[in-house]
Amino acid sequence: MGVDYYNILKVNRNANDEDLKKSYRRLAMKWHPDKNPNNKKEAEAKFKHISEAYDVLSDPQKRAVYNQYGEEGLKGVPPPGSRSNFSNGNSSAQSDFHFNPRNAEDIFAEFLGSSPFGIGSMRRGRSVRFQPDSGISGGFGGPENVFRSYSEGVGAGRGVSRKPAPVESKLACSLEELYNGSTRKMKVSRNVVNANGRLISETEIFTIDVKPGWKKGTKITFPDKGSEQVNQLPADLVFVIDEKPHDIYKRDGSDLIVNQKVSLAEALSGTTVNLITLDGRELNIPVNDIVSPGFEIVIEKEGMPIVKERGKKGNLRLKFEVEFPARLTAEQQAGIKHILGG
Structure with missing residues (x-):
């Protein structure tokens, strides 16, 4: 039979009009050249075959000829073994039939009423033609700038629709x-x-x-x-x-920030900061220096992963805040003066 239109349209031989419409719409939208900018040549060929298959199978006369004689029958070529009966008028299904394949984009526009790809109203005589062999850049509908002018609404008043906001x-x-x-x-x-x-x-x-x-x-x-x-x-x-906000970490670009509170005693005598990282590891960070206002410890490569630099991470920055006691007893004050030499 040559080309198998039923297989191209992904329907069985008993498919009704509704089956044909559903399958055609799904496949035509999938393989429309404008939706396949990275493989336009393949898309153009598939889109053309899908539209041709729908054109034949959705027309009762074309479908009857195709079912009986195959693709060659549509072209008026006698199939093998048919002798002269195919074209001498003895076959009523074939004698008066002449198949004129239609433009793929016209079928698409006729089916949907207008093109959903911003090409325009697609009225007869005004459609942007499907020209896979034209040799023009873009391959579909002539030069790419012609298609762009339609999609951007230059043809206002001709049924042109813009793409809605995302x-x-x-x-x-x-x-x-x-x-x-x-x-x-x-x-x-x-x-x-x-x-x-x-x-x-x-x-x-x-x-x-x-x-x-x-x-x-x-x-x-x-x-x-x-x-x-x-x-x-x-x-x-x-x-x-x-x-989402995190209880411990804040993000600053590729760095992670932890605001760490320490007591005055810890600020003066040292402490250890214990953290659970975002991937579940335990970090024990010793603080041996005196913590003064604005004091910060930077731990390299413990920040967020850097998307464009595989394997690299930002830094973890510990920013310290010293909690001073609300009041001291006279004895405590005297002790601090003695220790600090005040």
């Missing part, structure tokens, strides 16, 4: 998650346009791999996964990293 959602992470990395799964409900052009609600779970060292404000984008509107480009879904 849909942003905060992803709150603990400092431990941002230190060690984690995998988060987010359940999102959104509106999508179904095969009949109607808005329906669907739920999807998105997996986000939080990388060690990510900062507050880091954005993770899922293109075209925001809510859709009829005849409008789907919005991008963006998760924005937010940082």
Whole structure:
């Protein structure tokens, strides 16, 4: 039979109109060249074949000819073994049939009413053509700057739709998650346009791999996964990293800061600071110097991981605050004067 249109469209031979529509919409949206900028040639070829398959299988006459004679029958070429019966008028299904394959982008626009990729209204005679062999930069619809002018709304009044602003959602992470990395799964409900052009609600779970060292404000984008509107480009879904407060550590870029309180006696005579790191290790930090106002200890490579410098970390900075006693007895005052030589 040559090309298997049923396999291309991922449907069985008994597929009805609704099955064809659903499968075509899913595959055409997936393989539209504008959604595959990194492999446009492959996308153009697949998009063209998918549209051609839908054009044939959604038309009862074309489908009947294809089912009986295959791809060659659509082209008016007698299949092997058919002799002259194929073209001499003895086959009623074939005698008056002439297959004229349509432009893939026209089929796409006709199916959805207008293009969701910002190309314009796609009315007959005004469509941006699918030209995989044109030799023009961009491969789809002529030069890339032509497509850009449409998507930016130059064709105002012609049904051109802009891409909506991204849909942003905060992803709150603990400092431990941002230190060690984690995998988060987010359940999102959104509106999508179904095969009949109607808005329906669907739920999807998105997996986000939080990388060690990510900062507050880091954005993770899922293109075209925001809510859709009829005849409008789907919005991008963006998760924005937010940082939960920590009981002990504060973050300053790639450094971690601990505000450590010590008593006056500890400030003068020394102490040891015991900490549990964000990855569960125990740190014992001796303080042998006299702690004065503004005193700070820096421990290298015990801060946050640095995303762009694999294996490197910032520093841990201990900032000390001395707690003075509210009052001293006369005996204590005398003792301190004696010790300090006052």
